[in-house]
Amino acid sequence: MDQQSAYAALAREDRVHTSLYTDPAIFDAEMDRIFANTWVWVAHASELPTPNSYKMSHVGLQPVVVTRDKESQLHVLLNRCRHRAASVCEQKRGRAQMFVCRYHGWSYDMTGRLRAVPYAAGYGTELNKEDYPLVSLRVETYAGLVFATMRDDIQPLAEYLGPARAWIDLFMKQGAGFGIKVAGEHRFRFPGNWKIQLENTTDAYHFPIVHRSFLTSLDEETEGQFDVLGQGGWIEDLGNGHSVMVMIPDLVDLEANLDAPIPERFQDLAAELAKTHAPQEVRRIVRAVGGTGFNINLFPNVACSMAFFRVLRPIAVNETEIAHMALGMAGGPEAANQARLRLHEHFQGPMGFGSPDDAEGWERVQRGAAAGDDLWILLNRGLAQGSNTGDVSAETGMRAAYRMWRRMMAQ
């Protein structure tokens, strides 16, 4: 069997082999065949708010800098000096007109162009600056989500996202007409494979079990709203490894049902907003403040998850970094944005009431995966319901992701 078919055989329709979590050779192949071959999320446009702003990011294992140049164009540049490889940026985010390599002082502008080389006379005519820009990746955006790819010949981003775009549009309605901005991020690592986290975003099955201590911290009305298995939710395979999981059908379209009564937990906020906003405005903002009722899982590294972006970064076969990016209404009322921050802190992050329990669960998956020589990870929940949709607790979204995994690994 050649290598491609060997990989394909490890990901069946209803199960994947445990070596997908544990084999370093498979991890290396994934970085090559998946992360270097598709659209990878690197930033949200609001993280680069002005000309000459930048943030550090990754495409697979490769460090990049996402920049907005003085003409407001976005660029994704490998964070590596063309002289002898030193990183040119070591600030997570900021503003600059130039990246100056601190080793021998080569300087690059925000488009990546090599502008100046100290003591250039030493090169005589050997060095043509045009030949050594920072390596630039292809960049495209959808609804403010910025993606990059190492490949110049793959389909445009819009086509790659396909039907996921309509769900992304619905997700962005939580800007309540103001637009979405990243309002801060929690980052944490867990000792486990990246696909454990990829699966989790489309795993409603664990929610009432793992998150019981979160649920019991809520008032009764909100606890009812987070009964994610009990509201007739569903999962859809959106193609190319993407999927959507609807947990709270009432919160699919945040511009609908504006006349519904304001939930108890947002009464104080509504009263505060009513001092400065018309009643219809108040309802629109309050309905958006808790986020949507669904998770969009975009293969391979980002999810639009209820009220935040979840970004995963593979580090090693058994190490993954997660960013949970809180979102706010750009230019929206401060009271509503602070409410969003507090809601995010309640569940997410290293000391949230939810994330540490997720992280513990994922770590235990990796620890357990050390046992057994030839055991499989089951993905067959809801299989009988059809291959493209299932009830909310079906493993349809995971099957969608692994179908794409198989397609890319076997190419």
Add this chain to the structure above:
Amino acid sequence: MTAISLPSAMEFIWLEADLLDSHDYAAWLALWTATGHYIIPTERDAEDYAAVLNVVYDDQEMREARVKRLQSGLSMSASPAARTVRTVSRFRAMDGAAGVFVVRCAQHIVEYKYDRTRMLAADVLFWLVPAASGISLQRKVVTLINGDDALHGIGYLL
């Protein structure tokens, strides 16, 4: 009520550390004023923590909910709980508002769970106010040395 001195503040802070290491959360909750805030920032130099994202931004209600969660037995990151041993030192009295005694200090926590030992270092700022019982905690800001970088799931209090 007597004024707070640096030695009495140190004694209070050591007591607080011991209560957290021994998971005596009910006694810990009783150290606080009703309006106090317990804060673990993600941004090192925020002017107003309420306006930015934090790891923890707890008023009294959230502190109580947090303790309830840690003790519920329903949270797999907290049961079994990691063992922790913390040392607090390098105390320095800082300028504060009238009636508030401000102390800055260093805190090292060593955490053990399963087969792993980890370390968390932080600068901690305490706002202490005189109370009938001696001293009450008005504000505690735990600025982790790596709070703006990737952390891990933490199933106890800092």
